Amino acid sequence: MRLVIALLCLFCLPVQATENLRIAVAANLLPVMERMADRYQRETGITLQLAGGSTGAFYEQIRRGAPFDLFYAADAERPALLTAASIGQPARPYACGRLALWTPGHAPDLHQLPPGRIAIAQPDTAPYGRAAQQALQHAGRWAVERADVVYGQDIGQAFQFVASGNAVAGLVALSQLRAAGIDAGQFQVIPVNHHAPLIQARLVLAEGERGAAATAFAEWFDRQHDILDDFGYARPGENGCARR
Missing domain, CATH: 3.40.190.10 (Periplasmic binding protein-like II)
Structure with a gap:
């Protein structure tokens, strides 16, 4: 699925209707999110605007006010740091990568x-x-x-x-x-005991109507077990994906 936005344009976008949720996506998750976005649009009519890249870079951009509605990170650390800085709702793990x-x-x-x-x-x-x-x-x-x-x-x-x-x-x-x-x-x-678990967390950043729409998508995402399984992700707490 085609990316809808370029990252450099995010800072000049006006606030849009909730049918255009803006999601920062860790590079490892981008193919998954593209499939998710296609399914979500077919089921709900809601369009997702995806920007893929480095979790560390997105963290810095969000900390400085980048207008994303959701952040799907490649770790749990940076969403937790944003939450600790009173940015967004409490972070939640959504998958473990391999x-x-x-x-x-x-x-x-x-x-x-x-x-x-x-x-x-x-x-x-x-x-x-x-x-x-x-x-x-x-x-x-x-x-x-x-x-x-x-x-x-x-x-x-x-x-x-x-x-x-x-x-x-x-x-x-x-x-x-x-x-x-x-x-x-x-x-x-690579066996999971060769490195720290790749626990990946998400963060709802938007508030109000956009926040409700972002939360609805995040909850829908968690139910798409078939897509996550297809791409080799484990769900938190299983298959070596334990908290440390």
């Missing part, structure tokens, strides 16, 4: 990576990047591979590095691989 090693043309093995550049998201701002670093450390490969690591600003750019051939391997979101129809023989799902 990390995967993608090695087109090579057998995927975290302990024996192919020679060449390895793509991960920026650990300082992207939760999947932090999980990727933790997974490499757990496998004893961080010190060995660190010089070959290339950093994407978010998990979407890390995926593109591999897809374009600019990296021989990448630690990316399982959801991206499922969305792209990548053959299962090209990737290895």
Whole structure:
């Protein structure tokens, strides 16, 4: 589904009717949210305006007043920080993501990576990047591979590095691989005990009529188990997706 807005235009948009909810979406979740938006529009007639990107970047934008109605983050930390700063309603977890090693043309093995550049998201701002670093450390490969690591600003750019051939391997979101129809023989799902759980939380930012519409969508989202399952997400509290 086509993205409706460009991120740079968000700050100049006037407040619109509730049929155009504005949602900041972590890059790993964007393929999921695009399918959700298509289904939601068919069921309700309500259009969703999606902006995909880095959770860390969205956090800074929202903290400075970016006019989003909802924030679907790649972690639970930043929505909680916004809530603590009296921004939005209390944050709630909505899913847990999975990390995967993608090695087109090579057998995927975290302990024996192919020679060449390895793509991960920026650990300082992207939760999947932090999980990727933790997974490499757990496998004893961080010190060995660190010089070959290339950093994407978010998990979407890390995926593109591999897809374009600019990296021989990448630690990316399982959801991206499922969305792209990548053959299962090209990737290895990283065990959940190799990194901190990728608990992902959402935050309703809007108030009044828009807030009610945003809450209604968030509650609808939680019932779409089939879509979340298709993209490899676990629900909070199951399949190794425990709070820490």
